[in-house]
Amino acid sequence: MSLYNLLLVELGCPWCHRRAACEVEFKLGLLDLRTYRLGDTLRWAGGHGNEPLRRPDEGCAESEGYTVCPHCERDFWVRVEIRNDLILAVTADPGRQGYIA
Incomplete structure (x- = not known):
């Protein structure tokens, strides 16, 4: 089983x-x-073997995320922006194909 975190956010x-x-x-x-x-x-x-290899310089990173629209039930990818360890922004990545046809 793959572990992940959840981000609750309002998206278009x-x-x-x-x-x-x-x-x-x-x-x-x-x-x-x-x-x-x-x-x-x-x-x-601080976890039990699920820690990242290392914290990025100054706690700044970009990651991808995955979600499903509760209205149309189609999936899409997002970009998650971290600056100084704070989760600052989440934007849809329409150029990346989801899993649901």
Whole structure:
């Protein structure tokens, strides 16, 4: 089983263009199924073998995430931006194909 974290955020769906509260799965920081929101501090260490190899310089990183629109039920990828350990932004990545046809 692969571990990840969740990010609760309001996003515009690239398919139906409606805004909705989404649960984004992402793999960055300590992977312990923790739930985050924009502005939260990402936790990098302190787990049981699920720690990242190392914290990036100054706690700055970009990661991908995955979600499903609750309106049209189509999936899409997002980019998650971390600066100084804070989760600052999440944007849809319409150029990347999802899993659901």
